[in-house]
Amino acid sequence: MDINQLRTGENVMDSNYIKEIAYSLGADVCGIGSIKRFNDAPKGFHPGDVYSETKSVIVFGKQFSASLFEANTNVPYTFVKNKSVELLDDISIQITATIESKGYKAIPIPSDEPYEYWDSENKHGRGILSLKHLAKLSGIGWIGKNTLLINKKYGNRLYLGALIANAELIEDALVSNLCPETCNICIKSCPQSALDGITINQKECRKICGSSTDGGGFVYSCNICRKVCPFAKI
Numbered sequence: 001m002d003i004n005q006l007r008t009g010e011n012v013m014d015s016n017y018i019k020e021i022a023y024s025l026g027a028d029v030c031g032i033g034s035i036k037r038f039n040d041a042p043k044g045f046h047p048g049d050v051y052s053e054t055k056s057v058i059v060f061g062k063q064f065s066a067s068l069f070e071a072n073t074n075v076p077y078t079f080v081k082n083k084s085v086e087l088l089d090d091i092s093i094q095i096t097a098t099i100e101s102k103g104y105k106a107i108p109i110p111s112d113e114p115y116e117y118w119d120s121e122n123k124h125g126r127g128i129l130s131l132k133h134l135a136k137l138s139g140i141g142w143i144g145k146n147t148l149l150i151n152k153k154y155g156n157r158l159y160l161g162a163l164i165a166n167a168e169l170i171e172d173a174l175v176s177n178l179c180p181e182t183c184n185i186c187i188k189s190c191p192q193s194a195l196d197g198i199t200i201n202q203k204e205c206r207k208i209c210g211s212s213t214d215g216g217g218f219v220y221s222c223n224i225c226r227k228v229c230p231f232a233k234i
Helices: 017-022 064-070 075-101 130-137 183-188
Strands: 007-009 011-013 029-034 055-061 106-109 117-119 124-126 158-166 210-212 216-220
Touching: 017 029, 017 075, 055 075, 055 130, 064 075, 075 106, 075 158, 075 216, 130 158, 130 183
Parallel strands: none
Antiparallel strands: 007 011, 029 055, 055 158, 106 158, 117 124, 210 216
16 A cells, blocks of 8 residues: 555545644644654553554644733633643544544544543553654654643644544654753743653642632643743744
């Protein structure tokens, strides 16, 4: 089979076709990675652990405005995050349906919840697949010292969605890490000292990253590591 042009009858499905659909549905970026790039994924969190026939990973993102960092409350930031997650989940479901209509199979990956893994002692949760690592290995960007995905055009202002499929698609080139070696502003600015430049201590981060009212309202109360990053407002 020619992976440049997957055919079902007279219909054509290739990487560009998938990206056109993603952009038409509201995505700002879209990248594709071959399953071969995920050999080092942790056991249980490999795309093949979710769907054994996976051949391609499709990741897309929705950017949010840098103006949100200027607000004196994180309510607008939380509002945009929640609405973006809804949009990204809708995109993954619609692309999944399109791929299936061409005779292939695909599995949508939640942009946020639900997820199964939870380490209660360390307050450490994991999605069924790490979206930022999927995005990195699909050529959308690199992971900064604040553990956030960073894109050349939108900086760290991307929320992500994804799906996995049994269609072989042309993958995108990987992006080099452009974080300056001497930059540690996110590490130094974290009020919980939860960053070490490689990973994040979720137990410490979760102590202040969100807050809820008795009425059930939830707000992302800390996004300092995102806000102070030089790639926050490019």
